[in-house]
Amino acid sequence: MxxxxxxxxxxxxxxxxxxxxxxxxxxxxxxxxxxxxxxxxxxxxxxxxxxxxxxxxxxxxxxxxxxxxxxxxxxxxxxxxxxxxxxxxxxxxxxxxxxxxxxGIKSNHRVGRFSDAAKSQEYNERIEAINFSLAHDDGQSARNLEAADVILVGVSRCGKTPTSLYLAMQHGIKAANYPLIPEDFERGQLPSALAPHKKKCFGLTIDPDRLSQIRNERRPGSKYAAFENCRYEVAEAETMMKRHQIDWLSSTHKSIEEIATTILRDIRPDRLTY
Amino acid sequence: MxxxxxxxxxxxxxxxxxxxxxxxxxxxxxxxxxxxxxxxxxxxxxxxxxxxxxxxxxxxxxxxxxxxxxxxxxxxxxxxxxxxxxxxxxxxxxxxxxxxxxxGIKSNHRVGRFSDAAKSQEYNERIEAINFSLAHDDGQSARNLEAADVILVGVSRCGKTPTSLYLAMQHGIKAANYPLIPEDFERGQLPSALAPHKKKCFGLTIDPDRLSQIRNERRPGSKYAAFENCRYEVAEAETMMKRHQIDWLSSTHKSIEEIATTILRDIRPDRLTY
The missing domain is CATH 3.40.50 (Rossmann fold)
Structure with a gap:
């Protein structure tokens, strides 16, 4: 037992x-x-x-x-x-x-990975990455996007924010995120801030059913949360990502850890040494 | 070798x-x-x-x-x-x-902890905690503070934000954070939003030297970043926490992992099962 x-x-x-x-x-x-x-x-x-x-x-x-x-x-x-x-x-x-x-040598019996980490360069880079990801959450700032290691794009509430923060916190990746919104779909164009950075964009998508459920928790009964609207936004976002050759994956059945691992494997940000 | x-x-x-x-x-x-x-x-x-x-x-x-x-x-x-x-x-x-x-039984050979996590209650609670911590970062909202598991307090740039996000992401803890600012020190009182929640407050402090260095990276040469001002704010914040019997620790030589572990050990949020 x-x-x-x-x-x-x-x-x-x-x-x-x-x-x-x-x-x-x-x-x-x-x-x-x-x-x-x-x-x-x-x-x-x-x-x-x-x-x-x-x-x-x-x-x-x-x-x-x-x-x-x-x-x-x-x-x-x-x-x-x-x-x-x-x-x-x-x-x-x-x-x-x-x-x-x-x-053929004895171990140095150091205690774990997180000890006295506050002094290490790797640690300071992680903290800097968290600050960067917060400042570049949800398209808040297009300033300094060239410093981003990766820019997550996708419709509102598809999982961009927690994935960005996880990439920063766990891997020290400067992960910005930028929403794709109905205005972008009407214009049929990526947000202009993203155009010079297409190579480091990575898309997230989500089943419209699940998206509608998540949005309804936040704004019950709104047009924003309606299944028809979610289906429209998701289809438009996928079309746009396909047109711009932005790789994407679905967050519907994936944890932020799995999404982050896939992004690292596929994007291989230049500054990672492995 | x-x-x-x-x-x-x-x-x-x-x-x-x-x-x-x-x-x-x-x-x-x-x-x-x-x-x-x-x-x-x-x-x-x-x-x-x-x-x-x-x-x-x-x-x-x-x-x-x-x-x-x-x-x-x-x-x-x-x-x-x-x-x-x-x-x-x-x-x-x-x-x-x-x-x-x-x-006396065979293992079920399930793959790792993060697989198909998107469906689990534990996973959804973590995502909800991340959203809560973001919405309650830096005293942005005093609404719904009663739902917080812990409220980190301390002067600006002492490490509250990354620690809150880490507590949410790693442990599913709803961690708000609230700054202590010069106006609070002049009034000699805790921010009024915190008064009903003193029991779940946890303080962070930091060496004035280190604080001045961090603030100078953000606003070089400002009064905000000056060593004398940092020394004043840190001393006032510690006095205030002592008066209100809020436990605190110094972030100067500690990683967010170590700070979070100490907070969990000391506060033991009610909703944790262990």
Missing amino acids: PNRTVFFISDGTGITAETFGNSILAQFPGKRRHIRRPFIDTVEKALTVQGEINATAAAEGVKPVVFITLARDDVRDILTSAECQCLMMDMFGAFVEPLEVEF | PNRTVFFISDGTGITAETFGNSILAQFPGKRRHIRRPFIDTVEKALTVQGEINATAAAEGVKPVVFITLARDDVRDILTSAECQCLMMDMFGAFVEPLEVEF
Whole structure:
């Protein structure tokens, strides 16, 4: 019966432990109680958590599942010891040690990716990208579009904004977004601000049914939200993207993570090193 | 010599493989070339990637490191076979199998966390939280603040906006943010919109030096950016938070991930189940 308590324990934020642990646990049915214990970086804190784990095991009669990302050996030893009543998923233990053998050097036991990140260039670029994407949300500004890595285009409420922010936050991509609106369809032309940047445009589309549903949550009963209008706008936007050879995909059944991954794969912004 | 090519291969977005792989590789010095191969969900695609891996091994004279998250056995078998010249980091293999034994059931071999997420309630809540955080960025709207899970407060440019968006995007938290401005300090009072919601306020502060530097990038030479003014605003903001018993932390040396993790740990928004 996989309805267990799961601990995510890390000397950093625990984001890696949790992301990875959740994708492992998604392979099994059942609801689980999640307990996060970030910033466990001393022997004392580790002993406290060990106490929590053992109390849970005693109360529930089954061993909790414990995902750890711990770089310090003294902290890790406490949780991986036989006194800790759990099913231990030691992510560094399983993978760092084989790499030490292959590389022929010892690991530097640095804590996770997000530690003291505030000082790194990569981190500052991510923050700058978030600011850029916010300033260029929904066609707010056509200024400085040449600095964009990618410009998402599509009808209102097709998913451009969350995808842009995700690209900025996760990948440090300067993602602008620009709506295609009925005036553009009447003129039969892309918004003029986009014309010089067609190569970095990427389109999002969406099923008219779903679009109508989303728009109705915002403006119930409006013409804007009506199915007929949504069908018209989506068809016009797709025609326009086809005419201008702008790649696009449908957001209807895709998460922002999947859309962002596809955009990165297809556009390969110049400034990405991989 | 750890300057290797690293592949991240997944039948989904590869985000889990990449996040986890990077935190493992951060334990070792050296620069690496990263190659992402998302959406590898057929035998044919797996054979193509195997060809790339072997070509890389032949060209570089050392085995590439390969992180995989692959749920399908037939796809995984190709990459974990002896014909694939790599150092294989099989994340599901290492952890799913012990869980199958412990739980006494077979895993359901679902692909990653982000697949077909567009339909899930959790996903829709995240998107709703992003929209909420955008609508309540920088005190734009005091409407509906009672729906916020957390309200970040602090002086202009101390990190409220990216932290709010991160909380929304990663954790589905409705995070509003509200600036503390000179007028508030002159009146000696919290903005009136915040008064009924003090319990869910969380403060951010920042070293005046760093704040002055950030503000100077935006408005060089302004009074707004002057060190003396930054010192005044930060001191006043901290006094105000202390008086109203609002917990706070400094963003100066912390990433948005670390700030968000601390907020979640301390505020424990009611609607979180863990």
